[in-house]
Each structure stands twice: as C-alpha cells, then as structure tokens.
Amino acid sequence: MKKRYFIVLAMLFTLLLAEGEPTAGSGGGDTGTETVKPKSKEKTDKEKNQDVKDSINKAVKEVQNENTGKPAATDTQVTDPGTDVPNTNGTTGVNGTGNGETPAVPGDGTQPATVEQPAVKVKPAAVKIDPKKPVKKAIDKEQEGPTFYKGEILKYIATTDGYVIKTNGSDVVHPIASITKVMNILVALDQVDKGNKSLDDKVCFDQATANVGGSWLNVKAGECFTLKDLLRAENIYSANNAAYLVAKHVGNGSIDKFVELMNEKAKELGMKNTKFNTPAGLPTSMTGRALDTSTADDLYLLAMAAIKDTRIREWASEKELILENSLGEQIVYPSRNHLLEKYGIWGLKTGFHNLSGYNIITTSKRGNVEIIAVVLGEVTDPARTKLLTEEFAEIEKQLTVVKKAGTDMGGFKLKDGKKKEINGVLAEDVYEIKNNPYEYETRDLNIKAPVQKGTVIGELVIKKGGKEISKVNIISNEEVKELSGFGKFLRFITFGWL
Structure with missing residues (x-):
C-alpha cells in the first residue's frame, strides 16, 4: 500500500513540473526575469504558435478594451521590488535590434494630413575616436x-x-x-x-x-x-x-x-x-x-x-x-x-x-x-x-526629377548691390513621385549685397493642396559687390533709377 502511495505522489510531482514549463519568449534565450524551471517535454510547433497567438491576442484586447472604455485585462507585474526594472540577473535576452501639428490617423480610408517638413539636411555625424585611448x-x-x-x-x-x-x-x-x-x-x-x-x-x-x-x-x-x-x-x-x-x-x-x-x-x-x-x-x-x-x-x-x-x-x-x-x-x-x-x-x-x-x-x-x-x-x-x-x-x-539642379530660376531683387537684380539657379534636384504632383511657388528673399556665388537668394516653395510641404534653395550663380556710400546716395536721390 505504501509503495503505491509513493508511486502516485511521484506521478503527481512529475505532472506539476511539466505544467510549470515557461512559455517561449524572444528567440535566443530571453528568460531574464523568470525563475529557472526544470525542462519538460518540448512543445510542438502548434503549441508554440498558440502561445504566440495568446500573447498577441491578450495585448490586442488590452488596446481594444481601452479604446471602448472597458476595463483592460492586465498581466501580473513582475519586477524587481523597489527598482521597477526587469530582474534579469545579468542574463541575456532577445529584443532590441532593436528601436505640434499632427496628421490624421491613417488606416480609416483617408490619407494622413500633410505636415510641413524641416529643412534640415541629413548628414551622418562623424565618429570621433581618441587615438591615445584603447x-x-x-x-x-x-x-x-x-x-x-x-x-x-x-x-x-x-x-x-x-x-x-x-x-x-x-x-x-x-x-x-x-x-x-x-x-x-x-x-x-x-x-x-x-x-x-x-x-x-x-x-x-x-x-x-x-x-x-x-x-x-x-x-x-x-x-x-x-x-x-x-x-x-x-x-x-x-x-x-x-x-x-x-x-x-x-x-x-x-x-x-x-x-x-x-x-x-x-x-x-x-x-x-x-x-x-x-x-x-x-x-x-x-x-x-x-x-x-x-x-x-x-x-x-x-x-x-x-x-x-x-x-x-x-x-x-x-x-x-x-x-x-x-x-x-x-x-x-x-x-x-x-x-x-x-x-x-x-x-x-x-x-x-x-x-x-x-x-x-x-x-x-x-x-x-x-x-x-x-x-x-x-x-x-x-x-x-x-x-x-x-x-x-x-x-x-x-521618382522623377521635375526640375534639375542648376535650372535658371530668373532674376531676384538685390539691395545695395552694383546690380539691382541677380540671377538664381536651383541648388538641388526637385522630385515628384508618380501620381503625387506638387505645386510650386518662387519666393524672393530680398537679400542685401555683397553676394558671393552660391549664396541663397530665394526658395522654390513646394506645395500640396495649397499647403507648403517643403522648399528647395535657389542660389546665386554670380558675385555682386556692394555699392559704395556715394553710390547708395545716388540711388536714393534718383528713387532707385541709378
């Protein structure tokens, strides 16, 4: 009788261990915060896929419940007490290749609203290494x-x-x-x-x-x-x-x-x-x-x-x-x-x-x-x-180049220059993507002399639906010197004729 009793206990203990197997996490060993548990029978692909679906469905339901105002289902918060960060004990995990005016949310049959883009040029920052240090x-x-x-x-x-x-x-x-x-x-x-x-x-x-x-x-x-x-x-x-x-x-x-x-x-x-x-x-x-x-x-x-x-x-x-x-x-x-x-x-x-x-x-x-x-x-x-x-x-x-860099953009006003107008050209190519045409407007910056070749003297404003979305610089293709004091005086008294 005692022998059977111990056999039953052993079987129950084995089943409990099998139930405690952790769910597959992020590939390559992200078992960081979980207690290491005895390994049980390897899960089938079908079981692994179901685990994935369950995890994603739980997260999706949380978003849906929040959007509808219903109480969201939440996971148990398991963090290192007092630190609020994963208790990884230094083990490796797998994640991480990770990582104003706003457009309307796309996905509802509408296009996102247009947003003015920054004029900043994107240049990778130079990597600095001190040759004196390892x-x-x-x-x-x-x-x-x-x-x-x-x-x-x-x-x-x-x-x-x-x-x-x-x-x-x-x-x-x-x-x-x-x-x-x-x-x-x-x-x-x-x-x-x-x-x-x-x-x-x-x-x-x-x-x-x-x-x-x-x-x-x-x-x-x-x-x-x-x-x-x-x-x-x-x-x-x-x-x-x-x-x-x-x-x-x-x-x-x-x-x-x-x-x-x-x-x-x-x-x-x-x-x-x-x-x-x-x-x-x-x-x-x-x-x-x-x-x-x-x-x-x-x-x-x-x-x-x-x-x-x-x-x-x-x-x-x-x-x-x-x-x-x-x-x-x-x-x-x-x-x-x-x-x-x-x-x-x-x-x-x-x-x-x-x-x-x-x-x-x-x-x-x-x-x-x-x-x-x-x-x-x-x-x-x-x-x-x-x-x-x-x-x-x-x-x-x-993508199509609709205006090439160097295109003549005509004359631009110049204050206090030996010439009252200076010629400008596009600084870079202007592109359009198929089925997405733009409108264009030239903007004179009314700059003052002296002007060096390559100075920004105007802008080609690119618009969509009447709204500015970006702009391309127009630069001078010549040098113009500043008028002397006497020359400025003559131009003033002749109401700009000279």
Whole structure:
C-alpha cells in the first residue's frame, strides 16, 4: 500500500513540473526575469504558435478594451521590488535590434494630413575616436533568432506629405519590440524642452538598470553617462539598459510614471491603437508585463513626430556610437540599422523579439521627397533588409526629377548691390513621385549685397493642396559687390533709377 502511495505522489510531482514549463519568449534565450524551471517535454510547433497567438491576442484586447472604455485585462507585474526594472540577473535576452501639428490617423480610408517638413539636411555625424585611448568592440548579448510569429507582414509606406505608396494590414495591432524606444526618446526630449531635464544631466546606472538583458551598453553599476548619450545609445544600438535608465531618470525614479507619459504622448499624436507597457519593448517573459503594441499606421504618426526633431535626425543617422567606460576604454557600438545610406535611408529604428518578428521604421530622403516605411512581422533580419531594399528600389522607379539642379530660376531683387537684380539657379534636384504632383511657388528673399556665388537668394516653395510641404534653395550663380556710400546716395536721390 505504501509503495503505491509513493508511486502516485511521484506521478503527481512529475505532472506539476511539466505544467510549470515557461512559455517561449524572444528567440535566443530571453528568460531574464523568470525563475529557472526544470525542462519538460518540448512543445510542438502548434503549441508554440498558440502561445504566440495568446500573447498577441491578450495585448490586442488590452488596446481594444481601452479604446471602448472597458476595463483592460492586465498581466501580473513582475519586477524587481523597489527598482521597477526587469530582474534579469545579468542574463541575456532577445529584443532590441532593436528601436505640434499632427496628421490624421491613417488606416480609416483617408490619407494622413500633410505636415510641413524641416529643412534640415541629413548628414551622418562623424565618429570621433581618441587615438591615445584603447578601442574595443562592444560585447553583444543580442541573440536574434527565428520568430514564432507566422502571420502576414504588415506595411505602411507613405511620403511625409501624406501620399500612401503601399499598405497591407496597416491597422492590425502587433507587438512592436524596440520600436518602443522611439517614444521613449520623444518623451525624454519633451521633458528636456520643458526644462525639467537637461541633455547634459549625468545619469548613473544602478545594479538593476545596468543588468537589463538583450541589447545593452557594456556597463556596470556606478558608471555614469550624459542623458544625451543614453538617448543616442537607445537610437543607434537599441540599448535596453539605457532605455530603462532614461525612464527612471526622466520619471524621477518611477518607470511606471514614465510609461504613463509615453501613453499620453501617443494619444497626443493621434495613435489610437497603441499601448505601451514598458520603456524598451522587451517581451513579457522578461518583464512580466503585457507586450508593447501598435499598428503600422500609428507608427507612421510616431515617425512623423520624431523626424521633426533635428536631434533625432542626427542620432538616427549615426552608423556608430562610441562611449568611454570607467576604465578609459572606448567602446564601439554599431548601428542596428543595416539600411543606412542606401536609397537615401537615414533612420529610424529597428525592433525584434520572437513574438513580434523583425520590425522596422525606415526614413528616406531623396531631395525634397521624404518617405516613411513601416514594416512589422518579418521572419529574419536578412528578409527584412531584402524586403525594404526591394520596396525602395521600386519607389526609386516612381521618382522623377521635375526640375534639375542648376535650372535658371530668373532674376531676384538685390539691395545695395552694383546690380539691382541677380540671377538664381536651383541648388538641388526637385522630385515628384508618380501620381503625387506638387505645386510650386518662387519666393524672393530680398537679400542685401555683397553676394558671393552660391549664396541663397530665394526658395522654390513646394506645395500640396495649397499647403507648403517643403522648399528647395535657389542660389546665386554670380558675385555682386556692394555699392559704395556715394553710390547708395545716388540711388536714393534718383528713387532707385541709378
């Protein structure tokens, strides 16, 4: 009898162990916050796919419930007490290739409204290395692997003036992984602009923030960096520990408060189907929180807001980040965006964990035409790169130069010059994309002499629907000297005749 009793107990104990097997997380070992449990029977592909569907459906329901005003289903909050960051114990996770006037939300059958674009030129920042100090390549804990997501690839590709080039499932709610960090950066910069924080703030890692898993800055507790460099680390290298430290600093010690600011910003931008639960986009298996989710067309709105900021435009275009550690070593962190400088691509953010697949927001500039392409749910990093390469190659075929650089734009007024009018030419090519014509208007800047060759003397204003969307400089193609004092007097008394 006793023997049977012990046999039954042993069987029950075995079943309990099998039930406790953790759900598959982000590919390559993101078991960061969970207790290590005895390995049980390997799950079938069907069971893994169901786990993925359950995680995504739970996140989608949370967004839907929030939009309808019903109570949202929430995941258990499992964080390191007192720190509010994933208790990764230094283990590796997989995430992180991650990372004013607003347009109307696309995806409802309408085009997004046009938004005036900044005139800033995008030039990758020069990488500075001190030859007197040691240089080391970053130790990369990122372990990208296959994705469990097997759904359709979601796309939203449009010009920044609102012309939709291609869309597929753009209103489908999907996990966004490290693209989350774009909102993290925007919120931090909002607080900087309000004077609540400074980019020069010295911010130091504690044990919890230093050891957040996945893509990470190679740091230890006690090492300090400026807020600016932490934001660059998020954008360029998709460093999760930098994202958590930024959230803790800007949230005045509360990461939850920072995430609230992220969701408030999403509403401000008109992102109706977006929900942030973490500051970095890490998967539930590392955070114990619901997934960060959005849609391709919501992320278009996020990108539109981001590219208005010249700081983000600079950081996103950098191909490397170099930070000095406490030992005086220069650590080189390469950009996660492998598409930089191809087809005019200068940004913006990648993202991956194995529930979301390989996501990306790319921003491309060809003269006056700027394009945002959002892709969610690709199966591998090479497949994502190939897809975007093909998309932009197709877009290149649709671009036409309608006015060439050097085109004569006529005469422009000149004050106090030996000539009263100076000839101007276009500084760069002007493009149009197929089926998206523009209107043009020449603007005279009425500049004063002296003028050197190449001086900006006017602008070609590019409009759509009567609204200015961009402009191209018109420059002088000659040199004109300033009148002498006597010459100015003669012109004055002759009412401009001389």
